[in-house]
Amino acid sequence: MNAHHAIPESSTAMPGAAGGGVxxxxxxxxxxxxxxxxxxxxxTEAAFAPFDLSKPAGYRAFLQAHNGALAALEGPIEGRGWPEYASRRGLLEADLADLGDAERPSAMEPPALSGDAHVWGAQYVLEGSRLGGQILARQVAKGSPTRYLSGNDEAGTDDMRPWQEFCAALEDEARRHGPQWLADVEDGARATFRLFREAAKIFSGTTI
Known part of the structure; x- marks a missing residue:
């Protein structure tokens, strides 16, 4: 089974946020x-389609691609944007270590996230992938570590709260700052999607 990136609002992953009418x-x-x-x-989902998470090489390459993208993002987004944002890179690196991969990720060019709104856009992608990862974890071979995809040290968690809380905070910020702020959020999200596609391209040749 091939891996999809499962980022925000995929048809299988994203129920509506709590509160308000449809x-x-x-x-x-x-x-x-x-x-x-x-x-x-x-x-971006198409770029990650070649990664077969049910096979060790494909799963390891998938994690390496995500690690490369997250390494490039951590500096620009650290301490900015949504105050509750928490990196999952430690969980990802623990999974890679369990799979026998202790190499540092390939250096990638950080995206241009100059404004706080751009950071919110990056976090929109990352928080959506957090929830989508819980679905991808079901594709991974039994016995393989899935801390990163599960979003916790314990596999099998299924917690919508971080995504709902992020969406509620995003709505508040958008109402407070207006259309130009939201346009900058769009730009940050697009830049983050592009970064993940580039990471997928780098590691797609190591999936076999």
Whole structure:
């Protein structure tokens, strides 16, 4: 089974955020971002399609690609954007260590995330992938470590709260700052999708 990146608003991963009516939720910033970045999302899923998570080499390459992208993102987003954001890179590196991979990720060019809104865009992608990862974890061979995809030291967690809390905070910020801020969020999300596609391209040749 091939891996999809499973980032925000995939049909299997993203129930609506809590609160408000259906029409109000679908008119919010979160759904706007889903719509305007749909092409980026789909292209990124296609880039990760060759990674077969049920096979050790494919799963390891998938984690290496994510590690490379996260290494490039950590500096620009650290201490910025959503105050509750927490990196999962430690969990990812623990999984790679269990798989016998202790190499540092390939150096990648950090995306241009100059403004705080750009960071929110990057975090939109990362928080969506956190929830989508819980679905991808089911594709991984039994006995393989899945801390990163599960989002916890214990495999099999299924907690919507971080995504719902992020979406609620995103809505508050969008109402407070207005359309230009949201446009910058879009740019940050697009840059993050591109970064993950580049990482997939680097490591897709190591999946066999």
């Amino acid at each position: 029409r109000a939720r679908r008119n919010g910033a979160r759904f706007h971002l889903r719509d305007v970045t749909r092409g980026e999302h789909d292209d």
